[in-house]
Amino acid sequence: MKRNLSAMTEQQRREYDAQRQAEYRERKRNQRETGSVIPNETLTREVLADLAIMILASGAPGNDTLVAGLTAYFKDRAGFPSHIVHKCRAGKLRPKIVGTF
Numbered sequence: 697m698k699r700n701l702s703a704m705t706e707q708q709r710r711e712y713d714a715q716r717q718a719e720y721r722e723r724k725r726n727q728r729e730t731g732s733v734i735p736n737e738t739l740t741r742e743v744l745a746d747l748a749i750m751i752l753a754s755g756a757p758g759n760d761t762l763v764a765g766l767t768a769y770f771k772d773r774a775g776f777p778s779h780i781v782h783k784c785r786a787g788k789l790r791p792k793i794v795g796t797f
Contacts, residue, residue: 699712728793739793742792742793743793743794745791745792746791746792746793746794746795747791747794748762749784749789749790749791750791750794752780752781752784752785753784753785753787753789755785763777763778763781766780
């Protein structure tokens with residue numbers, strides 16, 4: 697059934713948006729649990745970011761490359777890359793997607 701969003705009151709629209717967001721989150725959760733996630737560029741970037749966090753946290757091979765990349769990108773912020781590495785190792789910067797499987 698198609699809804700006329702412009703005819704909704706502000707309260708109805710908020711309730712509708714909240715319901716749609718909850719449905720969307722449930723669909724994403726079900727996709728992750730069943731392993732039927734549809735690959736796209738955004739999801740790929742999030743997974744790669746999670747893997748980088750895991751590498752920085754563990755000091756695994758590739759750690760030096762990631763730190764060098766952070767250092768090069770944030771060249772005006774001395775100490776920031778080591779701060780990020782510390783947050784990864786302390787568990788304060790954690791994976792969002794990869795750790796949820």
